Amino acid sequence: MAKAAGVAASTVSLVMNKKGYVSDATRKKVEAAMEKLNYIPSEVARNLALNRTNTIGVIMPSVSHPFFGEVIEEIETALYNYNYKMMLCCTQHKRNGEPTFVDMLKRRTMDGIIMGAHSIDVSLYANLTQPVIAFDRYINDQIPIVHCDHSLGGKMAAEVFLQHGCQHVVEIVGYQGIRTPAHEFHATAAEQLRNSGVRVDVAELPWNAFNYQIYSAVAQKLFAQYSHVDGILGADLSIAACMHVAAATGIRVPEELKLLAYDGTAVTRMGSQPITAVRQPIAELAELAVSKIVKMVNGEQDNRPWTIAPKMLPGATV
Amino acid sequence: MAKAAGVAASTVSLVMNKKGYVSDATRKKVEAAMEKLNYIPSEVARNLALNRTNTIGVIMPSVSHPFFGEVIEEIETALYNYNYKMMLCCTQHKRNGEPTFVDMLKRRTMDGIIMGAHSIDVSLYANLTQPVIAFDRYINDQIPIVHCDHSLGGKMAAEVFLQHGCQHVVEIVGYQGIRTPAHEFHATAAEQLRNSGVRVDVAELPWNAFNYQIYSAVAQKLFAQYSHVDGILGADLSIAACMHVAAATGIRVPEELKLLAYDGTAVTRMGSQPITAVRQPIAELAELAVSKIVKMVNGEQDNRPWTIAPKMLPGATV
DNA sequence: GTGAAAGCGCTAACAA
């Protein structure tokens, strides 16, 4: 390419990157040659020379799950706006997905990682030289976490049940063996409710279980076990399952039973009755995570807080 | 690294890649040094030297859509099994996502592309030197397509309505301005039904519209327009929307109205009534697309057919 | 078996 244009390689570099001073004459010359050969520079060579790939790895448990799907979509969009590409690793059904992926980070295939998987072994993330951000997930003391203000969310949720005079609330919570700030949501809600004399019971989901059958089974068991429940709090799909089981059982929502979802993804809009939800601001969280990791990659300072408040999403189930 | 081990770089390369002959003594020496420095080779340098990245780009309209979400998840899994990484581009909400992404292909950031977006302008894909495979999508005559046997699917669907004696079927079809083999599904079903004297009407969705509100609006309009419809055929979410509108209107499913979904993703299992569906074998399609693109990247031959048959997925809506 | 040397295609520092 350089010789075709009759200039040095470095000059071509300057033209491509619009850097330094290049006379109009040689610029034209170079551009003409680029045009003629329809030359396209190798990103890989560039990556090697610059020691950066403009790629961020994203680790999530699942893609085909409403919450993570939306998270991934928003992260990818945000990365795109920052001129980064996304490599995705989905851990749910792989034996060694996560170690393999972290290894790619070490091999410098990507500049950093946004990690949101529900892994039990997080020792992988010790002593990494590249930046890692956790998405709603506690990994270790070195790794900062972008998350929703779950404690506030829990208060908002409790408030809803209290306002409607619920006496017995069941919370369907995620697997407690992983450490995520999201547990705070249920803990806070439970605390507030109990402080006001409401009975609170807890049903725990198994680990990395993201399919509807499981939610449905949990819902059925819940109704069998707690026949006088008048409020249920859980993630979107758990609540959707409860709504269907309630309908099948002849329990009227919201008259006899209040259902409140946490997350507020599209599935809460998809039933015959929209589900009332405390919504995690997924797009904002994604944008925040991306802006943080990009700053870290570039060694820049960022003072935005790591937490974003949830919002109430109106519906017809309370 | 080489000097630390007291050997030449080329020897280190041989050891890392388990290639050629290396004496046990020097192998140990190298491995010891790798251990000590906890040396990790640069994938980027490797990519440059080998002119391949082991990365496949995937372009889809959306992530947070049940069909595409599942497709992406399965593609990523299949790629992982072939030792490839996935770069994802989601086009739905971006101005220039697709051209930018194809440009990355030209810059050799990835070895090939699996393309499943609903783009209207496909001129981007002319004259590419790297392999591209279309996923259920017609791009141009050079680009092969992995897809479900939609024609068979259409026959299966028609058969269902005929068996149940439907007289007036409405098909909710995707935007017709893009060219996808999937249109064949509705065309075949319509033809078969009309041949048997069934009235068939068609409702068309707008382009790149993947949110539930739109499906819901289409469903409402459909019932208003065709008051005597006794069968509806459409993609999962369209049918889910119809089910809810029917419930709200007091139309009994399946007694008065048969609903049959095409795709058969998890959402058809999620309502109070599981939706009967003609299921696209997404995992198999994904695996096929991946195995094809990998073969193409490696210049190998592959004789598997490009098409896979759909299957009936039982439910309670016909 | 192993090392020296060239090359992958770019960027950066420095001269000219």
Place this chain on the structure above:
DNA sequence: TTGTTAGCGCTTTCAC
């Protein structure tokens, strides 16, 4: 303003 040189970290001949 532009060219020269060195270097990013690996792989691959090809001597030794």
